[in-house]
Amino acid sequence: MVAPKLRFKEFDGDWSESKLKDCIDSIDSGWSPQCESYPADENEWAVLKTTSVDWDGFKANFNKKLPSNLEARFEIEVKPNDILVTRAGPTERVGVVAVVPHNVRSKLMISDKLIRLKADNENNPEFLGISLSSVKCQNQLQSKTSGLAKSQTNISQKILCDVSLMTPAKAEQTKIASFLSAVDEKISQLTQKHALLSQYKQGMMQKLFSQQIRFKADDGSEFGEWEEKALKTIARIYDGTHQTPNYVEDGVPFYSVEHVTANNFFKTKFIAEDVFLNELKRVQLEKNDILLTRIGDIGTSKLIDWDVRASFYVSLALIKVDKNHNSSFVNQYIKSVFFQRELHERTIHVAFPKKINLGEIGLCLIRLPCPEEQTKIANFLSAIDQKIEVVAQQIEQAKTWKKGLLQQMFV
CATH class of the missing domain: 1.10.287.1120 (Bipartite methylase S protein)
Known part of the structure; x- marks a missing residue:
């Protein structure tokens, strides 16, 4: 018997294998005219961006306003229960599925980078959308994408129609x-x-x-007046190792930008003990230090509030606040619009990737009670x-x- 492991008790019939094309009434793509760079108001026509179709659901506000000199195409206006699939873009953004909700606003058109499916009377559109999101269906799609690079891939309507699913x-x-x-x-x-x-x-x-x-x-x-000081006057600032290390299977954790931005320090690469000890002669990560992203991503901070034994890459700055000031306060202030504005003004935006030098971080001003x-x-x-x-x-x-x-x- 073909059936799932977990099932509602009132159902006991077999599931059958079908091609997607046998579960839908229609399939089409949209139109991508030159639109305004900003989203449309609720009562204006717009073309949906591919980012309107997301694994978290349909996002109507991700659209571009249709210029007033162009006529809307009523036949590609999205309707409730339409199944939308991204067909072009980076690999990870091709084959993304979302079902249009019942409360969707009017006057939204699909672009030519989206494929629209309409379920037939024998199938539930939300079920089909969930099925297309499954690992089984996604593997079928990803194995048949075409394109010259991972940043420019696509799938055709035929490939989508030929996907096999159990219903x-x-x-x-x-x-x-x-x-x-x-x-x-x-x-x-x-x-x-x-x-x-x-x-x-x-x-x-x-x-x-x-x-x-x-x-x-x-x-x-009442507390007294606040003072304004350069960060370097209350903290020592270091960067991490400039050499990309040879990673090992097991050793000392090695932090970089992605660990700070994801706020996840459990899944790291590792460096050898001797490499760590050599770097320790220059600088040591300690509890209550602050890590700050400074290359690529600028200004994301993390207070080290755990007993740490790790090393870090040059893309991070290490801020060691002196004993007269509260590291947690400094970390919170770094996240404020006031400090972030200073970082932005001192960032080298023409560099690729963009970066901010340690000296410039130290010159940023901080208000201190x-x-x-x-x-x-x-x-x-x-x-x-x-x-x-x-x-x-x-x-x-x-x-x-x-x-x-x-x-x-x-x-």
Whole structure:
């Protein structure tokens, strides 16, 4: 019997193998005229960008306004339950699938880099969209992409139509799709909560660092005036090793930009012990140091709040704040619009990749309250960070759970 491992108890029939072309009424692509560089208002016609089709769902606001001198093409306006698939772009962006929701706004047209499918009456469009997103279907698509480079690949309508997939009766398709939509809704709610917490933190940082809001001392008295200093006057700043090391299977963790931007220091490459000890003679990573991205990505920071034994690459700056100032406060201030603006002005944007020199980082100005107020601000913002991190973990757990469901609920 052909059936998934995990199944709703009211269904017991076999799943059948079909070609996608036998599950749809129509397939077409759109139009890519020269559009404005900005998105359209709700009542204006627009052409969808390929980024409107995302693994996280359909994003109507990723569009470009149709110029007023061009006539809209009503036949390629997206409708609820349309299945959209990206057909051209970098390898990782080809074959991305999203189903247009019921509350989609009007006057959005598909571009010629998108393929649109309309499910027939025997199949549920959301189920087909989920099926096309599965590893089995994605492997079929990726094996047949064409193009001269990974940055310029494409798939044809014929390749998409020939994809094989397993389908149950429509009633079971609908049940599965509804269940997984509920999971997606939960993920969406968590994602919105994460965004709102992040916005709240940004707002509080703006008010705290501009001194619109001030903390008071434990005895109720007012803290003194803030001072403005160059970062180099309160911290020593280093860069990492300039030599790309020979990595080993197991050894000392080696940090680079991607670990800071992803806020993930568990999955690293490793360097040999003797290489680490040699680098240690120059500079040592320690708890309460700050890592700052300075090549490619500029200005993402991470406070090392764990007992660390690692080395790092030249693309990162290491900031060692002196004993008279709070490292957590400095890290939070680095994330503020005030410090980020300074970094941006001192960045060499014509370099490829763009970069900022250590000396320029040291010249960036930082506003400093007394140590007691620094601590209060740092503790307040760190508490918000902890809440944001908890929600981020909940999102990842929900996505992992959904991934497991997909593996068990589909053949």
